[in-house]
Amino acid sequence: xxxxxxxxxxxxxxxxxxxxxxxxxxxxxxxxxxxxxxxxxxxxxxxxxxxxxxxxxxxxxxxxxxxxxxxxxxxxxxxxxxxxxxxxxxxxxxxxxxxxxxxxxxxxxxxxxxxxxxxxxxxxxxxxxxxxxxxxxxxxxxxxxxxxxxxxxxxxxxxxxxxxxxxxxxxxxxxxxxxxxxxxxxxxxxxxxxxxxxxxxxxxxxxxxxxxxxxxxxxxxxxxxxxxxxxxxxxxxxxxxxxxxxxxxxxxxxxxxxxxxxxxxxxxxxxxxxxxxxxxxxxxxxxxxxxxxxxxxxxxxxxxxxxxxxxxxxxxxxxxxxxxxxxxxxxxxxxxxxxxxxxxxxxxxxxxxxxx
Amino acid sequence: xxxxxxxxxxxxxxxxxxxxxxxxxxxxxxxxxxxxxxxxxxxxxxxxxxxxxxxxxxxxxxxxxxxxxxxxxxxxxxxxxxxxxxxxxxxxxxxxxxxxxxxxxxxxxxxxxxxxxxxxxxxxxxxxxxxxxxxxxxxxxxxxxxxxxxxxxxxxxxxxxxxxxxxxxxxxxxxxxxxxxxxxxxxxxxxxxxxxxxxxxxxxxxxx
Numbered sequence: 001x002x003x004x005x006x007x008x009x010x011x012x013x014x015x016x017x018x019x020x021x022x023x024x025x026x027x028x029x030x031x032x033x034x035x036x037x038x039x040x041x042x043x044x045x046x047x048x049x050x051x052x053x054x055x056x057x058x059x060x061x062x063x064x065x066x067x068x069x070x071x072x073x074x075x076x077x078x079x080x081x082x083x084x085x086x087x088x089x090x091x092x093x094x095x096x097x098x099x100x101x102x103x104x105x106x107x108x109x110x111x112x113x114x115x116x117x118x119x120x121x122x123x124x125x126x127x128x129x130x131x132x133x134x135x136x137x138x139x140x141x142x143x144x145x146x147x148x149x150x151x152x153x154x155x156x157x158x159x160x161x162x163x164x165x166x167x168x169x170x171x172x173x174x175x176x177x178x179x180x181x182x183x184x185x186x187x188x189x190x191x192x193x194x195x196x197x198x199x200x201x202x203x204x205x206x207x208x209x210x211x212x213x214x215x216x217x218x219x220x221x222x223x224x225x226x227x228x229x230x231x232x233x234x235x236x237x238x239x240x241x242x243x244x245x246x247x248x249x250x251x252x253x254x255x256x257x258x259x260x261x262x263x264x265x266x267x268x269x270x271x272x273x274x275x276x277x278x279x280x281x282x283x284x285x286x287x288x289x290x291x292x293x294x295x296x297x298x299x300x301x302x303x304x305x306x307x308x309x310x311x312x313x314x315x316x317x318x319x320x321x322x323x324x325x326x327x328x329x330x331x332x333x334x335x336x337x338x339x340x341x342x343x344x345x346x347x348x349x350x351x352x353x354x355x356x
Numbered sequence: 357x358x359x360x361x362x363x364x365x366x367x368x369x370x371x372x373x374x375x376x377x378x379x380x381x382x383x384x385x386x387x388x389x390x391x392x393x394x395x396x397x398x399x400x401x402x403x404x405x406x407x408x409x410x411x412x413x414x415x416x417x418x419x420x421x422x423x424x425x426x427x428x429x430x431x432x433x434x435x436x437x438x439x440x441x442x443x444x445x446x447x448x449x450x451x452x453x454x455x456x457x458x459x460x461x462x463x464x465x466x467x468x469x470x471x472x473x474x475x476x477x478x479x480x481x482x483x484x485x486x487x488x489x490x491x492x493x494x495x496x497x498x499x500x501x502x503x504x505x506x507x508x509x510x511x512x513x514x515x516x517x518x519x520x521x522x523x524x525x526x527x528x529x530x531x532x533x534x535x536x537x538x539x540x541x542x543x544x545x546x547x548x549x550x551x552x553x554x555x556x557x558x559x560x561x562x563x564x
Contacts, residue, residue, distance in 0.1 A: 194369060194370045195370070197370055198370040198373075198374040198377075199374075272403075273403060273406075273407050274373070274377060274403065274404050274407045275373045275377075275399070275400035275401060275402070275403035275404040275407070276369075276370050276373055276374075276400070277399070277400055277403070278369060279369065279396045282395075282396055282399055301403065301406075302403075305403075
């Protein structure tokens with residue numbers, strides 16, 4: 001149960017999210033700001049570096065030999081729920097997801113932890129790490145160390161190393177005209193976490209949301225790897241629109257999203273319509289809206305807001321041919337994943353999205 | 357009828373929108389004047405006002421904070437389309453007008469075995485919904501308002517209609533009388549005056 005700021009003062013311990021200004025991937029810096037910052041950097045680009053900064057990939061990929069490449073990523077964010085164990089699980093699932101999004105298998109993980117050691121007992125820190133370790137173990141990777149510092153907000157995540165065959169790498173840029181887009185988790189977690197904090201979500205909706213956020217994308221990738229996948233990414237801070245747009249740009253295609261087909265966590269659309277929307281959803285909107293077309297009379301504002309909503313530990317977005325898509329979708333559903341076809345790539349103006 | 361003031365500066369999300377929502381949830385609050393730090397909170401409150409079908413006006417103050425005024429008329433029916441964000445839903449309804457109003461004055465379909473008649477009303481609503489027909493409004497009076505109770509099996513399909521663009525409204529007097537005030541969203545409460553207006557203005561009334 002979420003407490004108000006008044007309740008908090010009567011508590012002995014501050015809530016884990018008390019000092020946090022932006023939760024989860026909602027804390028991500030906007031892509032346009034990032035682009036400007038990175039533009040001036042001097043970069044070394046050895047030929048072995050297959051995926052670097054250029055296409056805003058989920059992780060870096062370095063080819064070691066003809067049949068082996070390493071995938072390296074780091075991801076961390078401020079506490080987004082008050083339960084430290086669940087926070088640890090979500091942060092770890094989110095970091096591991098970048099490796100899966102490249103088609104790779106995680107092998108090593110390092111903890112990244114910032115912790116206000118004066119404000120919370122050591123058990124809280126332990127619980128965060130225990131939650132993270134549970135997901136690392138589930139992924140089959142080895143937890144091999146990490147780094148922690150004292151800080152004003154609790155922040156946790158992982159640096160993860162994975163392995164992949166260079167021919168099996170899934171990038172942002174492999175999509176083909178006519179490809180179907182399959183999403184393997186619902187969206188709306190940014191709004192959902194705010195609504196949960198506000199006490200608007202029922203217990204079952206809240207449990208289901210957290211269950212989804214703590215679940216790994218391992219199974220989705222395992223199933224997808226049996227199909228001919230042209231491109232993949234995971235849906236995180238830039239929202240569904242931002243990540244579809246990255247793939248469309250990378251693939252030099254346009255995309256269409258069928259708004260009604262996009263699965264949304266339960267009770268979240270209503271909270272969204274009431275204005276429980278994280279700041280970075282608006283940042284995402286500002287960053288991407290000039291490339292997004294839709295008819296205001298056909299699609300509700302709440303739905304559009306949700307398409308821009310920053311996601312934490314979101315699902316995989318997979319691009320594949322139509323006949324593959326039908327079989328893959330059936331396979332994902334059969335395995336209990338909340339997957340759906342949410343749109344497709346088409347031959348319109350490259351790097352644009354139409355929402356229908 | 358009352359007016360409330362809130363100073364929401366310095367609070368982090370979702371506190372500003374939550375505090376405002378709590379006031380608007382109380383139907384006796386007619387106006388809320390809130391001071392917020394930034395445009396994000398203005399955006400969120402604009403959506404909240406739209407949700408409650410209330411009017412909103414925003415004024416930027418000298419210290420770069422914003423004064424947001426949310427007010428609703430006594431009938432709490434149609435919001436003002438002034439703010440550019442307050443868009444779609446209303447327009448969509450106007451555009452898609454079918455001229456059909458469903459008027460439910462009891463919580464069952466016709467007269468007969470009680471349980472059977474209650475199953476029939478659910479079937480009636482489901483059938484309309486699944487046929488793709490969208491009435492402009494579904495109006496409920498007398499025991500008809502009980503269909504909106506949370507435990508009633510018709511509540512879901514009524515919510516589906518609302519989601520699909522139909523107005524779903526319950527007579528305020530009846531809601532009060534059957535003590536269902538807690539269960540029905542305040543923006544779905546209407547007056548006998550409005551019901552009469554709807555019935556006269558529409559082309560066809562379906563009343564099983």
